[in-house]
Structures are given as C-alpha cells and as structure tokens.
Amino acid sequence: MIRVTVWDENIQNENEKMKAVYPQGIRTVLAEALKNNPELDVRVAHAQMPAFGLPDDVLEETDVLIWWAHKTHDTLPDLLAEKIKQQVLRGMGFIPLHSAHLSKPFLLLMGTSGTLKYRYVDYERIWTTCPMHPIAKDVPEVFELEIEEAYGEYFDIPKPDDVVFTSWFEGGSVFRGGCTWTRGMGKVFYFHVGHDTYPTFYNKNIQKIIENAVFWTAPQMGKRSLLCEEEPAWVRP
Numbered sequence: 001m002i003r004v005t006v007w008d009e010n011i012q013n014e015n016e017k018m019k020a021v022y023p024q025g026i027r028t029v030l031a032e033a034l035k036n037n038p039e040l041d042v043r044v045a046h047a048q049m050p051a052f053g054l055p056d057d058v059l060e061e062t063d064v065l066i067w068w069a070h071k072t073h074d075t076l077p078d079l080l081a082e083k084i085k086q087q088v089l090r091g092m093g094f095i096p097l098h099s100a101h102l103s104k105p106f107l108l109l110m111g112t113s114g115t116l117k118y119r120y121v122d123y124e125r126i127w128t129t130c131p132m133h134p135i136a137k138d139v140p141e142v143f144e145l146e147i148e149e150a151y152g153e154y155f156d157i158p159k160p161d162d163v164v165f166t167s168w169f170e171g172g173s174v175f176r177g178g179c180t181w182t183r184g185m186g187k188v189f190y191f192h193v194g195h196d197t198y199p200t201f202y203n204k205n206i207q208k209i210i211e212n213a214v215f216w217t218a219p220q221m222g223k224r225s226l227l228c229e230e231e232p233a234w235v236r237p
C-alpha cells in the first residue's frame, strides 16, 4: 500500500465561489478520487488542524504528500517546511499543485523564486510532451479545460528532469505545466492546474495524472536514512 496524505489550506469556507465548487475542500475531492484505487491508503490533512495537520508521526507515515496551497504560504512554519524537505530527501514523494509554486516546501526543494506570469480566466489545452513518462500513462495526447487560470513563462524553476505536460492558453501563453525533479532519494511532480474556483479537480484526465504521479513519486524501497555513516572496510575474498 502507498500511504498518501492530501493536504490543503481549508479555505473553502472563506470564499463563496470556492465553496460552491469544493464544499468540503479540494483535498476531499482529490482524496475521494484516489480512494478508488485499492493500492492507495489515503488520508487528508489541512492547515487549520493542530500542527498544520502534519505532526511528525503523520509525516513519517506518509509516502506521498499532495500539497494544494494558495493564500497561506507565509503562515506555514519554517520548521515544518524544512521537515517536509527532509522527508523528500529521504524518499517521500511530493506533488505540489497550482499556487504551491510559491509554497515554502517547493521553494526549499527547488532553490529558485518559483515566480511566473498569470491571468485568472482562460481556456486551456494540456499537451502531453513526454508520452513515455509513467505519469502520462493513459492520458490523451491533448485535452481541454474549458476554464482555468492561465500560467505563463518565464517560470523560474530549475531545469526539470522531464516536462511531462505543456499547456497552451487561448490568451496566448504557453507554460511548462507538469514537471518532474529528483531531490535526494525523493521525487517531485509539480502540476500547475487547480485554481480555487474552477472545477478542474473533477476532470477525469486530471485525476488520472495525479494518480499516476502518486505511483511515480512513491518511494520504491521505503525512506532512507540521511546519516553519514562510517562503513567497515571491504575484505578482499
């Protein structure tokens, strides 16, 4: 079983439009979709729970952390952001979504500003630009979102290992919208979709991509120690 924690800010009650689309929060919609896969053990957590929903034991028991954040990046304790980074270096998968390009854990892992261009309302086509990647399995070559926030270049990220998806927007932007990196023993997949008030996370292709990303980012052999350890000398047979 892959243990997945889906985290968000729990801000749907502060925004009528968002509440109309995600009455129980984005985390709930994502978790319900992932729970259809019997190989996944899914839990939810949010920023208004004690310890931001991520006390040490929950982080330790998480194989893959999905992170949707928009409004409250600055309130996340630096220590928690550092703990998430350390978990990734030990092998935890990390899937930051949408505005998480400015979240502390993502920026710690990337080392860049994470800045980009944006325009709130647009029509989007998502192109699969690395069809051989496991995250693209069973995803169409191209599909559409009738309404989504446009993100545009330049997106200040380190050079990705793979740009699995590239977005085109009717307003004229293109964007490296689905990118992978490895950090330490861990894998990161950033996926740009999911503005607060648009129904993107109900889209079956989007759900498939996130499910694929869970399997791809999951640690294949458990989390590793990061300690420097003295090794005994080899003995020649």
Ligand code: ZN
Binding pocket: 070, 098, 099, 149, 194, 195, 196
């Ligand atoms: Zn947004």
